Amino acid sequence: MGYVAVKGGAGAIAAAEELVKYFRLKGRSEPLAAQQIQDQLRLAVDKVMGEAGLYAPFLAALAVKQAEGDLIEASFILRAFCSSQPRRYYTAPAGTGEMEIIRRISAAFKDIPGGQVLGPTRDYTQRLLDFSLAEESREHVEDFLEKFLKDVKPAADFTFPKVIDLLRAEGLLDDEGGPAEELFDITREAVSFPAPRSARLQAMARAETGGLMALAYSSMRGYGSAHPHLGELRVGYLPLKIIHPELKEEVFVGRVLVTEAELITRFAAGEDEQPRFTLGYGLCFGHNELKAISMALLDRTMRAPVPGSPAEDQEFVIYHTDGIEASGFSAHWKLPHYVDFQADLQRLRSAGSRPEGED
Amino acid sequence: MAYNFAFIDENAKREIRRKILKAVAIPGYQAPFGSRELPIARGWGTGGLQITMSLIGPDDVLKVIDQGCDGSVNAVNLRNLLQKTTGVRTAYETRQATLIQSRHRIPEETLTADQIMVLQVPWPEALRSVEPSEARTREMHAEKDYSRMWVYLYEDIVRWGEVTIGFRYPVMVNGRHIMDPSPIPRWDVPRLHMAENLYLFGAGREKRIYAVPPFTQVAPLEFADHPFKTEDFGGRDCFLCGSTDTYLNEMFDSATGRKIYACSDTAFCDRRRAEGRMAEKHAYSQ
Numbered sequence: 001m002g003y004v005a006v007k008g009g010a011g012a013i014a015a016a017e018e019l020v021k022y023f024r025l026k027g028r029s030e031p032l033a034a035q036q037i038q039d040q041l042r043l044a045v046d047k048v049m050g051e052a053g054l055y056a057p058f059l060a061a062l063a064v065k066q067a068e069g070d071l072i073e074a075s076f077i078l079r080a081f082c083s084s085q086p087r088r089y090y091t092a093p094a095g096t097g098e099m100e101i102i103r104r105i106s107a108a109f110k111d112i113p114g115g116q117v118l119g120p121t122r123d124y125t126q127r128l129l130d131f132s133l134a135e136e137s138r139e140h141v142e143d144f145l146e147k148f149l150k151d152v153k154p155a156a157d158f159t160f161p162k163v164i165d166l167l168r169a170e171g172l173l174d175d176e177g178g179p180a181e182e183l184f185d186i187t188r189e190a191v192s193f194p195a196p197r198s199a200r201l202q203a204m205a206r207a208e209t210g211g212l213m214a215l216a217y218s219s220m221r222g223y224g225s226a227h228p229h230l231g232e233l234r235v236g237y238l239p240l241k242i243i244h245p246e247l248k249e250e251v252f253v254g255r256v257l258v259t260e261a262e263l264i265t266r267f268a269a270g271e272d273e274q275p276r277f278t279l280g281y282g283l284c285f286g287h288n289e290l291k292a293i294s295m296a297l298l299d300r301t302m303r304a305p306v307p308g309s310p311a312e313d314q315e316f317v318i319y320h321t322d323g324i325e326a327s328g329f330s331a332h333w334k335l336p337h338y339v340d341f342q343a344d345l346q347r348l349r350s351a352g353s354r355p356e357g358e359d
Numbered sequence: 360m361a362y363n364f365a366f367i368d369e370n371a372k373r374e375i376r377r378k379i380l381k382a383v384a385i386p387g388y389q390a391p392f393g394s395r396e397l398p399i400a401r402g403w404g405t406g407g408l409q410i411t412m413s414l415i416g417p418d419d420v421l422k423v424i425d426q427g428c429d430g431s432v433n434a435v436n437l438r439n440l441l442q443k444t445t446g447v448r449t450a451y452e453t454r455q456a457t458l459i460q461s462r463h464r465i466p467e468e469t470l471t472a473d474q475i476m477v478l479q480v481p482w483p484e485a486l487r488s489v490e491p492s493e494a495r496t497r498e499m500h501a502e503k504d505y506s507r508m509w510v511y512l513y514e515d516i517v518r519w520g521e522v523t524i525g526f527r528y529p530v531m532v533n534g535r536h537i538m539d540p541s542p543i544p545r546w547d548v549p550r551l552h553m554a555e556n557l558y559l560f561g562a563g564r565e566k567r568i569y570a571v572p573p574f575t576q577v578a579p580l581e582f583a584d585h586p587f588k589t590e591d592f593g594g595r596d597c598f599l600c601g602s603t604d605t606y607l608n609e610m611f612d613s614a615t616g617r618k619i620y621a622c623s624d625t626a627f628c629d630r631r632r633a634e635g636r637m638a639e640k641h642a643y644s645q
Contacts, residue, residue: 009430009431009432009434009435010430010435010439012432013432013435013436013439076396076400077398079396080396080397080398080399081398082396083366083367083368083371083395083396083397084362084363084366084367084368085368086368086369086370087370185393187393187395188374188393189391189393190391190392190393190394190566190567191566192391192493192494192497193492193493193494194494315492315493315494319493324396324400324401325401325402325564327400327401328400328401328402328403328405328564329401329402329481329564330402331400331402331403332400332401332402332403332481335403335425335433335462336425336426336431336433337426337463337542338426338608338623339426339427339463339464339526339542339543339544339606339608339623340463340525340526340527340542340544342544342590342606342607342608342609342623343525343526343544343545343546343590344525344526345525345609346525346590346591347523347524347525348523348525350521351519351520351521351523
């Protein structure tokens with residue numbers, strides 16, 4: 001006991017860490033380069049950046065490698081890294097009309113200004129297991145790239161007008177009140193309820209994809225009455241600027257890949273009693289369409305004046321969809337609870353007036 | 360890349376210290392704070408850690424315990440993180456520590472005015488068992504509307520003959536706020552009352568800090584005809600040090616197949632043994 005136990009715990013932890021490493025490497029296959037993960041497990045890296053709340057593709061790829069592909073664990077590692085870094089700037093508001101598009105579709109309108117751009121999607125492919133990938137070699141990669149790039153012509157324009165601006169121009173869209181003067185930052189302040197929309201959107205942008213999808217799906221399926229139309233879904237690179245502290249003017253700092261979804265939902269009567277559409281908005285880091293759509297749907301459902309289902313309840317959605325908080329707490333039951341259990345054991349025995357059993 | 364002293368950045372520490380001051384100013388009130396993500400999972404002590412990280416200085420002597428034990432794996436892991444990022448001295452002896460972080464136990468030894476006790480908190484809201492909504496429980500605290508909590512305790516007595524809450528026993532702090540004392544056993548609850556030391560409570564996932572300042576009244580919720588009771592070990596003693604007035608963990612001795620009891624506070628137990636106090640009637644099975 002005592003120091004022996006201290007050393008015992010420390011030794012067990014060190015040994016467990018070694019074992020983790022052993023299980024990752026015991027197959028003796030080629031070590032995965034973080035760059036390979038960044039390039040070839042693109043969507044995993046995007047998910048991790050989104051759920052961590054840090055746009056850093058290489059670091060996210062490294063986290064995926066370190067976590068052996070467990071994406072919640074990888075997001076956790078990357079998000080923890082953020083806390084060690086001071087936050088120096090907030091970017092200037094960015095309009096997604098300036099996005100350099102790789103994909104944009106509308107399900108509400110057949111013909112949209114700029115046209116539908118299918119982009120890289122698996123939506124209309126058959127999900128047959130591709131056995132040829134098992135034999136993919138360097139040569140295949142080079143062959144494919146050479147052939148593919150030969151026929152590709154650069155587009156005249158990478159930016160497209162926003163579909164929902166059509167509705168807005170016609171006055172059919174409910175005014176969302178415009179952006180707040182100062183955005184709530186959930187990473188610097190504890191959120192309270194009812195939460196401002198900026199806090200809800202930020203929380204969902206960092207939320208776990210599966211968690212958001214489960215709640216959004218519950219509303220689409222029956223626990224709620226969401227019936228959305230996908231006004232526009234776009235994926236592309238969004239240029240970001242900060243206000244230079246000395247020059248006091250906007251300075252370009254880089255581009256981030258984002259997915260944006262705008263859902264058009266049922267009527268709301270404005271102050272003039274005219275019926276209007278309302279908009280649900282979703283935006284997340286990387287290419288993650290399910291997350292952006294789920295987020296947009298929940299953005300809309302959470303504006304219900306009186307929550308009638310889980311997806312309409314702000315506290316329910318915001319508190320339970322953060323993957324890092326939920327996974328940490330769900331895993332904490334593995335910690336020892338000897339003391340609490342002893343207290344409960346005593347209470348149970350005494351409440352039932354059972355004999356203590358033999359010593 | 361080198362990490363900052365105590366991991367989190369200095370701006371975050373300042374904010375957390377300001378929230379601690381707010382919590383001290385309103386004993387038992389849950390002050391919201393911008394909880395940072397740590398390289399430790401949520402639910403594993405991140406609230407306590409952030410308090411410790413924002414308060415610790417190079418001259419502090421740190422003690423970290425989990426369920427009363429310094430050697431428990433999570434305590435070792437948290438201590439390693441703090442030591443790696445601060446280089447401070449650590450202590451096993453409760454009396455030597457200036458800063459003690461703990462999960463689910465208060466050390467047996469009476470703490471002094473020179474010590475700060477930081478407790479890790481999974482559920483900061485004592486009213487959560489009667490009201491799931493955070494917006495609503497904050498209103499209940501603001502209005503000191505605790506009727507549902509009292510009814511809950513009353514119904515427990517009607518059903519089971521006594522209050523069945525084993526740990527996390529709700530307390531009234533300074534006659535104003537009902538507070539969750541963290542999942543300490545009832546045994547530890549009286550130690551919060553009029554203590555010489557400062558108690559700080561941190562809930563990282565739920566983003567709340569609260570405090571019991573020195574010499575503050577802390578009263579467990581009780582009825583005149585159903586007074587609060589701590590655990591009763593029926594005169595059993597620790598099989599290692601023979602103590603009969605400490606919180607005991609029940610274990611099975613695989614060698615003899617009998618139930619044995621040992622102090623949950625291992626530092627306290629070891630010191631008693633070092634002072635020559637041994638259990639008389641137990642033979643060591645180790």
